[in-house]
Amino acid sequence: MEEIKLTIDGREVTAQSGQTVFQAAAAAGIHIPALCFHEQLEPYGGCRVCSVEVVTGSRSKVVASCVYPASNGLVVNTNTEKIRHIRKVLIELLLTKAPASKPIRDLAEEYGADAARFSHDASFCVLCGLCVRYCTEVKKANALCFISRGTQREVTFVPEIASRECEKCQQCFDICPTNFIRANFEMAKALTFGTEE
Amino acid sequence: MPRLNTPAELETLRKKLVKNQSASRPCITVCCGTGCRALGSVKLVDAFRAELAKQGLESSVDIKETGCHGFCEKGSVVVIYPQNICYFHVKPEDAADVVAKTIKTGELVDHLLYKDPASGEKLVYHQDIPFYKYQERTVLGDNEHINPQNIEDYIQRGGYSALVKALFQMTPESVLEEVDTANLRGRGGDGFPAGKKWRTTRDAPDPVKYVLVNCDEGDPGAFMDRSIMEGNPHCVLEGLAIGAFAVGAKEGYIYVRAEYPLAVENLYAAIRQAEEYGLLGKNILGSGFDFIVKVHEGAGAFVSGESSALMTAIEGRVGEPRPKYIRTAIKGLWDKPSNLNNVETWANVPHIINKGAEWFRSIGTEGSKGTKIFALVGKVNNTGLVEVPMGTTLRDIIFKIGGGLRDGKKIKAVQTGGPSGGCIPENLLDSPVDYDVLSKLGSMVGSGGLIIMDEETCMVDIARYFINFLSDESCGKCLPCREGLRQLVEILTRITEGKGTMADMDTLEDLSGVMSEACLCALGQQAPNPLLTTLKYFRHEYIDHIKNKHCEAGVCKALLTFYIDPDKCKACMICARNCPTDAIKGGKGLIHTIEQDKCIKCGACLDTCPAKFYAVRKISGIPIPDNVPSEPIPLNRKAE
Numbered sequence: 076m077e078e079i080k081l082t083i084d085g086r087e088v089t090a091q092s093g094q095t096v097f098q099a100a101a102a103a104g105i106h107i108p109a110l111c112f113h114e115q116l117e118p119y120g121g122c123r124v125c126s127v128e129v130v131t132g133s134r135s136k137v138v139a140s141c142v143y144p145a146s147n148g149l150v151v152n153t154n155t156e157k158i159r160h161i162r163k164v165l166i167e168l169l170l171t172k173a174p175a176s177k178p179i180r181d182l183a184e185e186y187g188a189d190a191a192r193f194s195h196d197a198s199f200c201v202l203c204g205l206c207v208r209y210c211t212e213v214k215k216a217n218a219l220c221f222i223s224r225g226t227q228r229e230v231t232f233v234p235e236i237a238s239r240e241c242e243k244c245q246q247c248f249d250i251c252p253t254n255f256i257r258a259n260f261e262m263a264k265a266l267t268f269g270t271e272e
Numbered sequence: 273m274p275r276l277n278t279p280a281e282l283e284t285l286r287k288k289l290v291k292n293q294s295a296s297r298p299c300i301t302v303c304c305g306t307g308c309r310a311l312g313s314v315k316l317v318d319a320f321r322a323e324l325a326k327q328g329l330e331s332s333v334d335i336k337e338t339g340c341h342g343f344c345e346k347g348s349v350v351v352i353y354p355q356n357i358c359y360f361h362v363k364p365e366d367a368a369d370v371v372a373k374t375i376k377t378g379e380l381v382d383h384l385l386y387k388d389p390a391s392g393e394k395l396v397y398h399q400d401i402p403f404y405k406y407q408e409r410t411v412l413g414d415n416e417h418i419n420p421q422n423i424e425d426y427i428q429r430g431g432y433s434a435l436v437k438a439l440f441q442m443t444p445e446s447v448l449e450e451v452d453t454a455n456l457r458g459r460g461g462d463g464f465p466a467g468k469k470w471r472t473t474r475d476a477p478d479p480v481k482y483v484l485v486n487c488d489e490g491d492p493g494a495f496m497d498r499s500i501m502e503g504n505p506h507c508v509l510e511g512l513a514i515g516a517f518a519v520g521a522k523e524g525y526i527y528v529r530a531e532y533p534l535a536v537e538n539l540y541a542a543i544r545q546a547e548e549y550g551l552l553g554k555n556i557l558g559s560g561f562d563f564i565v566k567v568h569e570g571a572g573a574f575v576s577g578e579s580s581a582l583m584t585a586i587e588g589r590v591g592e593p594r595p596k597y598i599r600t601a602i603k604g605l606w607d608k609p610s611n612l613n614n615v616e617t618w619a620n621v622p623h624i625i626n627k628g629a630e631w632f633r634s635i636g637t638e639g640s641k642g643t644k645i646f647a648l649v650g651k652v653n654n655t656g657l658v659e660v661p662m663g664t665t666l667r668d669i670i671f672k673i674g675g676g677l678r679d680g681k682k683i684k685a686v687q688t689g690g691p692s693g694g695c696i697p698e699n700l701l702d703s704p705v706d707y708d709v710l711s712k713l714g715s716m717v718g719s720g721g722l723i724i725m726d727e728e729t730c731m732v733d734i735a736r737y738f739i740n741f742l743s744d745e746s747c748g749k750c751l752p753c754r755e756g757l758r759q760l761v762e763i764l765t766r767i768t769e770g771k772g773t774m775a776d777m778d779t780l781e782d783l784s785g786v787m788s789e790a791c792l793c794a795l796g797q798q799a800p801n802p803l804l805t806t807l808k809y810f811r812h813e814y815i816d817h818i819k820n821k822h823c824e825a826g827v828c829k830a831l832l833t834f835y836i837d838p839d840k841c842k843a844c845m846i847c848a849r850n851c852p853t854d855a856i857k858g859g860k861g862l863i864h865t866i867e868q869d870k871c872i873k874c875g876a877c878l879d880t881c882p883a884k885f886y887a888v889r890k891i892s893g894i895p896i897p898d899n900v901p902s903e904p905i906p907l908n909r910k911a912e
Binding site for chain 1 (some may be wrong): 296573575590594595597598652681743744745747748749750751752756757758759762778782783786789790791792
């Protein structure tokens with residue numbers, strides 16, 4: 076692996092080629108907030124809370140640091156006013172779905188997000204996909220999946236697999252930022268698994 | 273047909289086909305594109321066949337079912353060769369007349385001719401009809417001559433000669449150079465230079481490369497790609513093969529919407545025939561170049577038109593975009609370098625190779641070369657597909673080709689570029705269609721949708737419509753697109769219901785700004801465009817809805833009130849009988865009144881009140897006049 080140098084928030088940082096900006100920053104002790112990131116999982120780029128600015132010449136663009144490859148000479152700003160504003164609005168959107176979630180409330184406090192700005196439609200799931208991806212990539216059980224698209228998107232248990240596998244595993248419960256997957260499981264168990272018998 | 277093994281054999285076949293078609297032999301061509309099919313053109317073809325047989329002409333007159341002619345408004349469209357006589361709105365029952373008069377004696381069938389709405393003059397020939405006269409039909413032109421199910425029609429008109437030229441007289445590098453010099457820009461959305469994209473794929477180190485066609489056209493009101501794929505699929509295949517040769521691909525994929533059944537059918541037929549003739553497959557025409565094409569039928573997702581989502585879908589997974597910080601041209605389908613272009617882009621390639629980059633560059637503007645096909649729809653007289661040189665003004669397209677607005681209405685705006693495009697107001701209609709000009713105005717050329725809107729269009733409602741469409745079509749993977757669009761729809765709906773606040777305007781703008789920066793793919797990043805352009809050019813309408821509860825176009829139902837003018841009502845009961853909610857009270861000799869609680873504002877009363885009475889009124893933002901009674905009163909009270 077090749078060693079590369081990039082600048083994050085004005086600091087020169089050493090990273091390995093193949094790393095993402097998020098990983099390079101983390102290795103250098105620079106914290107970038109994220110919701111859908113998990114060390115054991117392929118980066119997803121869904122929550123966009125890890126957005127940062129990448130500067131080339133006089134231009135800058137906003138990218139998701141969890142999927143953006145670090146490269147030699149790259150200049151990254153993780154905490155500009157613009158980035159803080161983007162995160163604030165994203166967190167405000169998250170609050171509409173899961174207003175009581177501890178990680179989201181912590182982020183809201185840090186970024187001064189206004190919980191009352193958007194109308195609430197609490198589904199308690201923020202569709203970060205951690206549970207689905209963990210079940211697929213780490214457990215290789217495929218007991219969870221997304222259904223529908225857009226605003227109708229939901230996480231659901233695949234009854235045939237979940238009724239067999241999930242009771243003994245439950246590892247996704249701990250990585251869910253809103254605790255919804257636990258409730259979702261209990262509901263699926265009560266309503267769906269029973270009918271399978 | 274035996275396989276063609278050399279360019280000479282193709283040339284011999286072409287000469288034979290040209291020779292066999294006598295220039296003086298009559299031919300009835302019937303448009304069998306989707307629009308005309310819906311109007312019964314398949315039955316019309318049968319009627320012509322039966323009629324020719326009946327009148328003993330089946331062996332001396334040809335019938336040809338062609339692709340879309342573009343003038344869908346006037347279907348079924350029929351052109352009689354060799355004279356080039358155009359007939360419109362042709363129905364099966366007209367077949368007898370056409371054969372008996374035009375075919376036998378050369379006499380014209382008057383009621384099928386085009387009538388110029390301005391002068392009332394009847395126009396006979398293709399080249400005289402304004403809709404066609406002002407177009408430059410480079411890509412679409414062959415549609416009206418070719419039966420898309422017959423490869424020999426395409427070959428006869430010079431088809432596959434560009435592929436021969438590329439394979440035998442050029443190198444992959446010189447083909448690429450030609451397309452690059454021509455400055456062909458992508459016809460599907462952003463207008464990215466095709467040559468540059470091709471080169472990226474060609475230069476990518478992986479030896480396995482793919483070329484792909486994007487036929488996932490899903491914009492409301494757009495059917496450019498559909499008409500090419502249905503009407504002339506071989507020109508797309510030929511362009512694709514040339515592209516494959518240039519970038520070094522041996523396999524191509526065509527992503528086509530399953531909702532375009534005719535395009536799918538004609539495409540499969542075209543591939544099968546091209547393989548039979550040796551124009552696709554192994555060792556094409558003895559050149560040593562192998563190229564196969566596979567078809568992927570889409571599963572109904574607008575977002576699959578986005579390049580990475582399209583490739584994910586072809587791989588057999590859910591069509592969701594993935595981060596593209598490494599371009600798909602380098603790492604695309606199955607992580608291999610993949611060059612994706614839109615149907616119309618590929619269809620331009622054979623023309624560029626045949627006629628040269630300089631010819632292509634001679635058409636259009638500084639930054640946008642060649643012609644562009646637009647789907648001209650909405651409140652315009654001549655709806656259909658039009659192909660014009662880049663740089664033509666919007667006004668010329670709408671008024672010269674489109675024949676102006678229906679019912680003499682005034683134009684308010686034109687929506688360009690599909691749902692991710694924007695609305696351009698009347699005072700900017702002299703802008704040329706050019707990638708850079710339209711994007712400066714906040715809109716885009718996009719895939720080429722042009723929706724014409726008149727004064728009866730509410731721009732807040734239009735923004736709501738497009739944002740709602742995109743919200744339905746968002747894949748839901750990334751937060752700002754999924755939840756941002758949900759909130760935008762909610763706020764816009766609130767404003768159209770008269771419940772908006774001025775703070776909502778700031779929220780709309782702020783959220784749009786965040787979405788355009790932070791969304792994962794172009795669908796989300798460009799989604800705010802219809803909103804931002806209407807906010808920019810029609811801000812007063814938003815304010816009017818919020819502050820005055822007034823919708824000037826009379827569209828937003830919550831802000832409308834219907835009432836019956838007691839001085840005009842003749843108590844005829846027509847409106848009452850047509851009211852679906854029985855909201856109209858009254859009876860014989862009693863002036864009618866509308867019970868506002870029951871009224872659903874459907875406008876049936878307004879539409880059915882006899883024009884001579886003109887008693888029903890639609891108002892917005894103002895109270896019902898004091899003289900309108902709340903209960904029915906005797907008709908003669910007016911006289912008192």
